[in-house]
Amino acid sequence: MNQPHIRVENLNVYYGSDHSLRDVSIELPGRQIIAVIGPSGCGKTTFLKSLNRMVELAEGARVTGRVLVDGEDIYSPTAEVTAIRKKMGLLSQTPRPLPMSIYENVAYGPRIHGLNDRRKLDEIVEFRLRQVGLWEEVKDRLGQPASRISIGQQQRLCLARGLAVEPEIILADEPTSALDPMSSRRIEECFLELKKDYTIVIVTHILRQARRLADYAAFFYCGRLVEHGPAARMFENPTQRETIEYVKGIIS
């Protein structure tokens, strides 16, 4: 197995008095697709968002424990939150293009991090759009509002936008749940291609999708990490009762 890319130690998340993530410890391997699965409300989104400190934007959220990315604790008081987030691209459930053109959406990340050279930006935009297979579809209308392209294209645009800040990790929260089957396939293909260079953590409700994509899987139940391991073993030979029932489709 690769050496761990992300190490989570005794992570707890509270929303007000709600204890939503309970003592989670896990090591996530690098350059693999890690599927986070579990029934609704079990804390999958919370777990994902605690990996890039987005969780602390929620009202009354409190985090204890450590999350080490490349050995650095992202919750240490000296950690720079914008630098941490730059390391991780986030893909949300509904694609949220920014209120600007297709081009500017991809250029946004590099721009906020100080790049203004038009030629370099052009290169980045083309490269990232090609990477997600969108270039041919939009190259003639880069100046159009991003809201004009289809939802599936918007999701790939959001992926390109995330990749443009050169992250090492991609966090995806049910990235295909708003998409049609064809668009979902294309996102999945992107992920399989991207895992050569990136660590991808994907939350999904779709067990079949998890089986198709995942190298590693983590099963959450009621805020606890019940079981985790290589995907093949998790889906063929789960050991915990809840995992068995979930994988068999008894609980959902």
Added chain:
Amino acid sequence: MDRRRVEEAVMKGLMKAATLLIVGVLGLIMLTILVRGIRAMSWSMLTQTPKGGFYLGREGGILNAIVGSFYIAGGATGLAFAAAVPVVLYLNVFCRRGSRTAAVIRFLLDVLWGVPSIVFGAFGFLLMLAVGLRASLLGGILTVSLFVLPILCRAMDEVVRMIPTDLLESSYALGATRLQTAVRVVLRQASAGILTAVLIAFGRGVGDAASVLFTAGYSDQIPQSLTRPAATLPLAIFFQLGTPFPQVQDRAYAAALILTVVVLATSLLSRRLGRRLTRHSIS
């Protein structure tokens, strides 16, 4: 017919009657202004300042009031906008959702919104006395800007608040700071609504008489500097209606007509421009 059908018919009739009443009153107002205003309306009303004996029914126009109103409402809206943008960004981007501070600020702005403009006028007047400023263009601009500030803040706040949280989050996720997100995403997404808010504020400012009564003064000249008194359309209506001469009173209606057209044009403009600005907005 059964009971529910009768109920339905009666209520529907009442709703129609109420709607008709409102539309009727509005139509009557417009008609009055139009009929009486047209009589006194002329090219010189729009292009000339009052000449000698204007208020007795002789030559001249109310260009001084038209220009004065634009100066004051424009200056005040600009000033209020400069103050409102940081307030609104603070409330929506820097305060967390559900923050107590934000709730208190919003409440205070609502209270201020409800304060009658004459109170702002009186306050502005005191403020000017304290710093030794006489009734002037500057005094009017400052007072009207205080008056429209809460309107502008809350109107902008309402549109900015509608922006979905995850739109901001997708900016943060790229490593953007709050300031970058505020300026590049929030202002852009809300630009159409912000423009509408600005024009609403302008409309309120241009039509208000009480706030400029003591603070801007009145003058037959177009103000040449910030420290000179300035005429305004609402006061032009007020003073001319107060004279005993019917022709001069008609001129008051002409001024009212001009003011109404300005306000109408403002809201039409906000619709036009609003549509263009929503081009990039995410729905």
